[in-house]
Amino acid sequence: MMSNSTGQFIYLDHAATSPLLPEVKSAMLQAMDFSGNASALHTAGHLAHNAIEEARLEIAKLINAEPDEIIFTSGGSEANNTVVNIFAGQNITTSSIEHPSVLESVAARAHAHQLLPIDRYGFVKDDFTLSPGTAFVSVMLANNEIGTIQDLKSIAKIAHQQGALIHSDATQALGKIPLDVKKLGVDYLTISAHKIGGPIGIGALYVKKGSSFKPLIMGGHQERGRRAGTYPTVNIVGFGAAAQHARQSLKLYTSRVKPLRDRLSRRILQEIPYSSSNTPLEFADRILPNLLNVSFAAAEGESIQLYLDAEKGIVVSTGSACASGDGRPSHVLMALKNDAEVAHSSIRFSLSPGTTAADIDAVMSVLPGIVRRLQQISTVKIKQENL
Amino acid sequence: MPSYQTSDSSAQFTPWIYSDLVKQHFLEPKNFLMGDESKYPHNCQGIVGNPICGDQMLMMLQVDSETDVIKDVKWKTYGCASAIASTSALSELAKGKTLDQALKISAEDIAKFLGGLPKHKFHCSVLGHEALAKAIANYRQKPQNPPASS
Incomplete structure (x- = not known):
């Protein structure tokens, strides 16, 4: 009983990667003709720049952020590493069921690492006390393996009351449930394109205006000096198209x-x-x-x-x-x-x-x-x- | 309504990650034992691995006490595709061999027989091999079946 000889799958692995949407692909094909470096002042560069900023707007809209609060990264893992790196050498708290790009990054960078336990259903217990001197808390919005959605609003409140900033990895939640950074009360948020039918290799970190920041990748003025590296125009445009689609199909x-x-x-x-x-x-x-x-x-x-x-x-x-x-x-x-x-x-x-x-x-x-x-x-x- | 199908129907998806032979032995494993193993007549058995580690293998043999030849092999597993395919291959290789000959079948022989296994899957193929060795040791421990003099 072989049915994949035609290349047609019954694809039920969207939490791993959701196949590229046709409208995303056509937007990306168009963007491939924007030959200029988006940072250049000439017309070719400006076309690419405009396309990137339009995409940024779409992505910001999807999570109710301001466009300049969105920093493009190579994906969710880089966004998670970037935000953890801001708090290197400090006391960090995460849940025990975070993605490895948070857990391993914290293990390598934190002065002390506190793990919040989950209950028997997979929810972070929301009566926790942070260990003294905790600067940063990271709790994912929706878990990638079992799908539990954490009460981020309450967790953010507890973190803020105890003087810590709060990040949430929302890679799995994006496009599946309404997502509003202001309502959640988070300071940082990770998202990724390929979980919503966008291209692989592009993600973003939301950084609330005024929150601490230091770049992980240095050596360029891109993203207002917050993430160096030539803008990957085609991937960003694809992410924007996927974000627009996600908003419509929520x-x-x-x-x-x-x-x-x-x-x-x-x-x-x-x-x-x-x-x-x-x-x-x-x-x-x-x-x-x-x-x-x-x-x-x-x-x-x-x-x-x-x-x-x-x-x-x-x-x-x-x-x-x-x-x-x-x-x-x-x-x-x-x-x-x-x-x-x-x-x-x-x-x-x-x-x-x-x-x-x-x-x-x-x-x-x-x-x-x-x-x-x-x-x-x-x-x-x-x-x-x-x- | 937008289409959610993968956009490029001409795209060729990567085929099975294992060789055709691995796939064949995985889909139609030889000599595995369905259901209650206590009903299967055997004169020795070996069990290795642990479900906690993700794989376990049981091998049961019918050995001809006159000739030392393995007349029949049956196995069960809680294991991955590689464990199933490689044990299927091993059971075919071992049948009809003397115990000494069967012991010489190496994990490399099994991988070779199957046209290769992914590197991180090598452990899974070793499991059947270890179960066989343990079953043979179990057979030779019994006073009526002393080790063949060589």
Whole structure:
């Protein structure tokens, strides 16, 4: 049953990278003709400059920021490293389920690193006290593996009350839920283009006017001296087009995507023995509408992932160590469940407005059989009578 | 309504990350044991790895006590695609060999047989090999099956 010979996938891995949107691609193709360096004063340069500033405006609008509060970076990881670097040598607090570009950057740069625990559903406990002298707090808005949305408003308030500045990695939340930096009360925010159908290699850091800043990449006047390097015009234009599209399609995540995610979760939990959700579905308004992370007891995640790919061209992710190649289970699932087997047996589905009911049904036409077979050949014991 | 399909239908997606042979053994693994292993007649077994580390392998053998030849191999795993494919390959290679010959099958032999494995997946192919060695050791520990004199 090979269906990917045509190059057509049932693509349910949008949280990893969402394929380039056609309107983004055409905007980028147009921008490829802006041959000038955007910093140059001649007409060619000015055309590129204008295109960049238009994109900046679109991106600012998407998160309710001012255009000059947006600094373009090479992606979310650079934005996260940049903001952590501002507070190098100081006391930094993060949650235990941040992206590695925050966790490892803080581990390398902070004087002291405080980790905020999560509860059993994946939410940062909002009754925390910062350790004395904390200068900076970083808590992601929505988690990339399980989709929990943190109460950033309250977390920002606590941080500010205790004299710290607050950053949020909103890479996964962007375009999926309404995002307003002023309402959230954050000082810094990370976003990235390729999670919303934009190009890979471009992201941005929102820096609230007046907040501390120091550049990570030095040696140029670009971005008002805050990020050196020739402007990647084509990527920035692509990011702008994706931002415009995201603003227009935000409502679809409630009207179309969430019901499909719910259909998928309902069917999996009902039809597949020993399946359990790592996404806390009971908190419907505190999880991303497009994401579902499930574990299948005794069935290994990477094998499930590859059987889905091979049998029906279904593209998903796994929190299993083997897939990521680093030999360790996902730190997010470990923080959540503290059970390596749950982590190794997990699959993440992430949908988009392009996902259809037929896609969900296609998953359910093969997934129960795949899991059943893996459970039957598994050395991990589960009750055999139900297999 | 904008289209959300990948924009370029002419784009060729990268094929399977493993070789065709790995894929074949993954999709249709040979000699694996479905369900309850206690019903499978065997005279030795070896289990290695740990689900906590993400993979575990059980191998069971039927050995001819006269000739030392492996008459049949069955295995189970909680493991990734590489573990499944490489153990499938190993089980095919081991069948019909004497215990001494089977012990000489190396992890490299398995990878070679499968047309290569990604470097970070090599560990997964070693697992089946270790399970086989442990099963053979288990067989030879039994007083009625002393190690073959060589």
